[in-house]
Amino acid sequence: MKLFIAILATLVAFSANAADRKLGNVILVEREIPNPYDLCVKNVIDKKDKKQQMFYCVIKYTKANMEIPVNSKIAVINQNSEGCVVRGEVGNGNMMIGFGPNKQEVDFETAKACLAKGLAAHGAVVVNVMTLE
Secondary structure (H helix, E strand, O other): OHHHHHHHHHHHHHOOOOOOEEEOOEEEEEEEOOOHHHHHHHOEOOOOOOOEOOEEEEEEOOOOOOOEEOOOOOEEEEEEEOOEEEEEEEEOOEEEEEEEOOOOOEOHHHHHHHHHHHHHHHOOOEEEEEEEO
C-alpha cells in the first residue's frame, strides 16, 4: 500500500504543468539564455581573422555550483535555411553553437549574419538545469 501511495504521489508530482518541477529538494528549471547572439559573438573559440566554413562559440548556462546540467546532449538549436546553418548542442553545463554557410568558406562578418538569421528563426533558446532548494 505504501508503495502504491509513493508511486501515485510521484505521478502527481510529475503531472504538474509548470516550467519548474520539484521532486524532493531537487528542482528542474527551464532557463532561457538571454542574448544568445551577443554571448556567442563574444565567446567565439575560433580565429576571427581567417575564412572558415563554420565558426563555433561556447556559452556556459549554469549559474551556480549547486546547479547540475541535464546532460541530454541534444540539439537545442537546429536551423538550416537560405544557405545558413546554426546548430547548438548542450552538454556539461555548456552550449556549443556552430554557425556559418557550411558550403563555402566565409569571413566572420558573413557568419555572424547567418548566426543572427538562425537565432531569429529559432526563437528563444531554452535549456534545463537541476538545482537544490
